[in-house]
Amino acid sequence: MSLKIALNRKSNIDLSQQLYQQLKQLILDGSLPAGKRIPSSRELAETLKISRPTVAKSLEQLQQEGFLFLKHGSGTFVSANVRKAAGKPKIRVRVSKFGKHLEKQLRTEKTGEALSETRQTPDIAFYCWRPALDQFPHDTWARILGRNARDNQTFSHGEPTTSIGQENLRAAIALLVEKYRGLHCTKEQVIIVNGLHQAIDLVARMQLDDGDTAIIEEPGYHRAREIFSAYGAKIVGGAVDEDGIKTAQFRTNKNTRLIYVTPSHQFPTGYTMTLARRQALLDWAQTNAAIILEDDYDSEYHGQGKPIPALMSLDKHESVIYAGTLNQIMMPSLGIGYLIVPPSLVALYARAHSLAGDTLPPSVQDSVAEFINDGHLDSHIRKLRLLYAERRTALLQSLKKHLGGRVKISGQDSGVFVLAQFDTSLSSTEIIERAAVDGIALTDTKNFYLGKPKPNEFVLGFGSLKPSQIREGIRRLAKIIGSD
Numbered sequence: 252m253s254l255k256i257a258l259n260r261k262s263n264i265d266l267s268q269q270l271y272q273q274l275k276q277l278i279l280d281g282s283l284p285a286g287k288r289i290p291s292s293r294e295l296a297e298t299l300k301i302s303r304p305t306v307a308k309s310l311e312q313l314q315q316e317g318f319l320f321l322k323h324g325s326g327t328f329v330s331a332n333v334r335k336a337a338g339k340p341k342i343r344v345r346v347s348k349f350g351k352h353l354e355k356q357l358r359t360e361k362t363g364e365a366l367s368e369t370r371q372t373p374d375i376a377f378y379c380w381r382p383a384l385d386q387f388p389h390d391t392w393a394r395i396l397g398r399n400a401r402d403n404q405t406f407s408h409g410e411p412t413t414s415i416g417q418e419n420l421r422a423a424i425a426l427l428v429e430k431y432r433g434l435h436c437t438k439e440q441v442i443i444v445n446g447l448h449q450a451i452d453l454v455a456r457m458q459l460d461d462g463d464t465a466i467i468e469e470p471g472y473h474r475a476r477e478i479f480s481a482y483g484a485k486i487v488g489g490a491v492d493e494d495g496i497k498t499a500q501f502r503t504n505k506n507t508r509l510i511y512v513t514p515s516h517q518f519p520t521g522y523t524m525t526l527a528r529r530q531a532l533l534d535w536a537q538t539n540a541a542i543i544l545e546d547d548y549d550s551e552y553h554g555q556g557k558p559i560p561a562l563m564s565l566d567k568h569e570s571v572i573y574a575g576t577l578n579q580i581m582m583p584s585l586g587i588g589y590l591i592v593p594p595s596l597v598a599l600y601a602r603a604h605s606l607a608g609d610t611l612p613p614s615v616q617d618s619v620a621e622f623i624n625d626g627h628l629d630s631h632i633r634k635l636r637l638l639y640a641e642r643r644t645a646l647l648q649s650l651k652k653h654l655g656g657r658v659k660i661s662g663q664d665s666g667v668f669v670l671a672q673f674d675t676s677l678s679s680t681e682i683i684e685r686a687a688v689d690g691i692a693l694t695d696t697k698n699f700y701l702g703k704p705k706p707n708e709f710v711l712g713f714g715s716l717k718p719s720q721i722r723e724g725i726r727r728l729a730k731i732i733g734s735d
Contacts, residue, residue: 416443495524521662
């Protein structure tokens with residue numbers, strides 16, 4: 252009997268496992284039907300030029316799993332209990348409303364990526380999510396992390412974490428937001444999550460029912476929009492101007508349950524919401540029993556003066572849930588985010604988060620808490636503020652020098668990105684493609700719009716770039732735009 256079996260002797264998978272997998276597949280697809288006799292271990296060993304013990308190991312595994320049975324004196328046969336899978340009609344697995352909304356997203360999502368990256372590693376990447384990792388005190392962090400990993404190994408490695416996060420880390424974050432964001436809260440209000448997306452997902456799960464309205468800034472963060480849509484929310488775009496989201500436009504919308512805003516440094520325009528708009532938004536949320544999800548991304552780096560306090564610091568009616576991460580002030584790969592919820596929602600959100608899984612290992616959380624409490628994070632933030640001010644100046648001066656009136660800039664007073672719209676006949680796609688050839692990676696804004704995007708609009712992040720790289724990148728970009 253000839254079997255279509257091909258063993259790869261250079262593979263990392265041992266030969267007995269390869270033989271087992273291929274025999275199993277032949278049985279499942281019907282090539283070896285029920286009742287069919289399998290060649291003996293000696294025959295297989297000779298045909299495949301492998302040892303009999305190797306063959307025997309594979310056959311024994313298949314017998315244990317019920318694919319083969321041994322009939323003494325007659326040989327080894329395919330079990331009658333194995334049903335042929337091939338040729339059967341495929342029955343579609345039913346999914347929940349959440350799954351159906353995701354399927355709809357996949358069918359209707361815009362072509363292309365909002366965060367357009369070149370396939371090759373670019374020389375100069377204007378990515379807003381990359382901080383100055385070369386300035387991070389890696390040696391100090393490694394020393395703290397190593398010590399916490401070694402100390403109390405049995406406890407920290409063998410016990411599950413508290414579902415809402417280590418107490419010392421939650422206390423450290425409570426002090427951190429009070430110091431930098433003017434937001435007074437207790438450690439009990441802080442819930443540690445695995446990044447911003449889990450934070451947004453948890454709030455959407457708790458606040459939105461199928462058919463509810465969720466308002467997101469227009470333009471705004473596309474991932475938040477996708478998460479809300481996945482829970483069946485009707486998405487309404489809230490237009491943004493230099494004062495922030497325009498609250499008057501949705502005063503008559505009585506079905507809104509959630510409003511997502513980035514008031515300190517609006518993404519992607521870079522505008523800061525004024526006090527008048529903040530107060531109007533809080534009043535509206537209270538009147539309509541809606542929750543405001545405040546994403547305070549990129550709020551630590553203000554170009555002039557002291558950063559404006561968080562929106563939640565003005566909230567007197569428990570209408571705001573605050574979301575933050577340590578991505579920009581430490582490192583994106585750390586994956587630590589946090590929610591600060593109103594006192595009345597603490598127990599409910601803690602319970603909901605416990606059902607979603609645990610947070611990071613205790614040793615990592617303890618290390619972050621120590622890094623904050625010992626002043627290392629404060630020193631790093633002070634260093635980055637000076638560094639980013641220099642890099643922001645280099646970017647703005649280069650844009651003015653090389654592009655002048657051909658570029659419109661917003662969001663230049665704070666954060667680690669600016670929004671730039673170029674006056675050119677080239678499309679955004681053409682600019683991205685030509686820039687990629689010249690070693691420059693760009694992020695356009697087309698997927699940040701619910702409606703029609705503005706042409707040739709880009710988020711220019713400068714956090715990870717040295718001033719010399721910024722100047723060279725803008726010089727190359729200006730040459731591309733000037734050659735249309």
